[in-house]
Each structure stands twice: as structure tokens, then as C-alpha cells.
């Protein structure tokens with residue numbers, strides 16, 4: 001386990017993933033009945049952008065660092081749950097912090113809602129445990145996220161989301177993502193699933209999307225954000241499969257991803273895709 005998210009926190013991939021995550025959390029909050037958010041690969045919870053790790057790569061400068069200037073009004077309206085959650089985490093933990101998924105989820109939990117954060121790395125898991133296991137609303141588990149997932153669903157609340165955000169250090173993890181998503185939807189058909197992937201080998205992502213399009217019993221979206229010209233030798237962007245998305249997300253993603261592709265483009269190239277998968281919504 002060599003991957004440490006502290007080197008990458010706040011980069012373009014986090015901006016995309018965390019915007020979608022906060023959009024789904026805001027949607028879940030619209031109903032009074034409790035929900036559960038399960039994060040299978042949770043990381044540290046939040047990150048100091050002035051720390052050595054973030055400083056060594058400087059990746060956040062081309063991610064959250066480019067979001068200081070406001071966008072057009074319609075984009076800002078859709079970004080507001082993300083911006084508000086980042087601001088709350090900073091008010092709580094310090095102005096130079098960037099929130100990871102557990103810190104963002106924590107901001108949306110009401111009394112009665114639950115966050116479950118799974119992290120296998122012993123050192124990162126210990127930090128996450130110290131940060132979040134004392135709150136009645138959040139629980140930290142030192143487990144393998146892939147094997148924990150089937151045991152954690154369906155949750156007793158019957159409403160909620162699963163974020164699957166592995167480091168893709170192990171060959172075949174993209175294919176595994178497809179298999180595990182189909183199994184999970186078979187166990188809990190109505191949960192919203194957010195599964196992140198890096199875009200390097202674009203053909204592998206197309207195969208994943210084609211498999212899910214043919215086999216998913218529920219509507220889904222493929223949301224890709226490219227910030228470099230496609231090149232199999234490097235990371236050109238990232239994407240998310242969102243199963244059971246809020247019904248407004250496709251239209252919202254068209255607006256926000258278009259703005260992010262322009263703002264986060266590197267070397268003059270930015271592009272995005274919002275495509276439906278599976279049966280029609």
C-alpha cells in the first residue's frame with residue numbers, strides 16, 4: 001500500500017469527485033428520513049495543503065487552487081454545497097486544510113444520519129479513527145473496503161450513498177470495480193453509488209462503461225473530466241460512475257463539468273463527458 005492521498009489532496013480529481021459527492025449529499029438531505037453514507041476507501045479525512053506531502057507535488061494548485069475566482073451565477077449555484085462544505089471544514093480545522101470525503105460527508109450528517117468510513121492503511125486508518133470515531137454519527141473501520149462493502153449493504157436506513165474511491169495500485173482494479181458495482185446493486189438496488197476512476201487507459205474505461213451499460217438494472221451516469229489531451233502514458237483526467245443519480249444530476253453535471261473543463265484545463269486542453277448508462281431514468 002504505497003498510495004497516500006496526502007500527496008494528491010485538492011487536485012482536479014478531488015474537485016470533480018467532491019463536487020459530485022456534495023451534490024448527492026445535498027440531495028439526500030432534502031428528505032427528513034435518515035440516510036447513511038459509506039466510504040469504502042476513506043483516506044485521512046482532511047489534509048493540510050501547507051504540509052510537506054501536498055507541497056512536494058503541488059497538485060492542489062491546479063485543482064482547488066484554481067477555484068478562487070467565481071464562476072458564472074448558474075455554475076456557482078450548483079457549486080454552493082461544495083464551497084459551503086469546504087468553508088465549514090476550514091472553519092473547523094484550519095484555513096489551509098482541504099477536506100477529504102469523510103470530512104465532507106461529516107458536514108452533511110444530521111442527528112440520526114450515519115457515516116461509515118473504511119480505511120485499510122494502518123497509519124492513515126489510525127488518524128481517521130482518532131478524528132472521526134468519537135462522533136456518534138461517524139464510525140471508522142480498519143478493513144478492506146472491497147470485502148467490507150457487501151457486509152455493509154443494505155444499511156438499515158435504506159437511503160444513502162456508497163463512495164468507492166480505490167487507489168488503483170493493483171492491476172485489474174477497474175475490472176474489479178465493474179464486478180463489485182454489479183454485485184452491490186444486486187444487494188442494495190436503491191442506494192446511490194459513486195465510483196471514481198483515473199483516466200489513463202481510456203479503452204479500459206470504455207469497456208467498464210459498456211459492461212455497466214449492458215448489465216446495470218438501474219439508471220447511471222458516466223461523468224468524465226479531462227484536463228490533458230488523452231495520452232495512455234499519463235493521467236489525462238478522471239471520472240465517476242454514478243448509479244441511481246439524483247434525477248437533476250445529468251443536467252447539473254453538463255453545466256458544472258463544462259465550467260471545470262475550461263477552468264482546470266492544462267496545456268490548453270479541457271474536455272468532459274456526461275453520458276447515461278443502463279436503463280433510462
Ligand code: SAM
Pocket residue numbers: 001003004005017039040041042043044045099100101102118119120121124143144145146165166167
Ligand atoms: N476517498 C478519499 C477522499 O476523497 O478524500 C481518498 C481516498 S484515496 C484515493 C484511497 C485510499 O484507499 C487510501 O487512503 C488508501 O490507503 C486506501 N486503501 C487502499 N487499499 C484499500 C483497501 N483495500 N481497503 C480500504 N482502503 C484502502
